[in-house]
Amino acid sequence: MAELTLIVGHPGAGKTTRAKALAAATGAVRLTPDEWMVPLFGHPDPDGKRDVVEGRLIWTATAILRAGGSAILDFGFWGRDERAALAWLAASVGATAHTLHLPVDRVTQTERVARRQRETPELTWQLTQAELDEWRPLLQEPDADELAGRYTLPPPQEGWARWIARRWPTALDGAGREVTPGTRERD
Template sequence: MNDPGAITLFLTVGLPGAGKTTRARQLAKEHNALRLTPDEWMIPLFGEPEADGKRDVLEGRLLSLAMEALRLGTNVVLDFGCWSRAERSAIRWLAESAGASCRLVYVPVDLETQRARIARRQSLTPDQNFPVNEADLLNWRMLFEEPDAAELDGDEIGPPPPDWPGWPEWAADRWPSFSACS
């Protein structure tokens, strides 16, 4: 169990429309934390949610900023979604290497609720959101690796995928602009 007084990285995990950003805002307020949400940067900077790989670059810079904030003693909420266990493991490892604990905050959502939330969000603030269709929703649900109880409890972080010497190298490949030394 994490030390309640320790600096903490809160990592929201879930699909679009699950309520991650709402939960991230709550966590930031409750824990006096810096909240980093790529969705709030993509459309203003690039006019679209993915922009030819620029999302990965933006996430890398935000991840570097998060590590620096942790080293300086500031709690951080990363509102990334983190669909894969490898992404979550890398971020957990990086947070621990920065002297912080990491708490996964999984926000599950059923398909009907997800549809309704996305439709509502698109109708209320179309300029702040990106279009999502049924094929996207179904594809995302297939790609998403739901965290298990051991991962949510913060059990041991496993090794990086085969052919990777460590999590920092894997993270630098996944998020091209990430720098562990930032």
């Protein structure tokens, strides 16, 4: 069955490592934004282009699911709303969604971020300990329901389609088309 895997974790949690292993084991297509942003633009987020590129990766994942394949979005997904929205999108094309959370303690995270910087500097950028510490509370950890595949967050009043189109311009055809890329209000 077509499955969308949403990889959740802090920087350096081991998301890409795990996503690669999962892709190799299952044949799912892995979509890792850093592998697009840095080669395309030389920077992880020039002028807000990351949301636009992520949107097209979601669009690509949706096409894969529609064709009966499986896809892995290696985005980090700190927001519960982001995961619920994409679970809705997967269901809308007859696929299931699965949240894969990779918790990491602070010390291990710091070691892994430093190791990644040494191993693949071309695919990464320098993160400070202050940034890592500031970001840690921002990840909304998935609860037991979500880990069991039940995304219980109710949709926003505007509906998930418009929400997705604002969060990730370029993710959708149709429902989100009236939203111009780059005009999303910042959260």
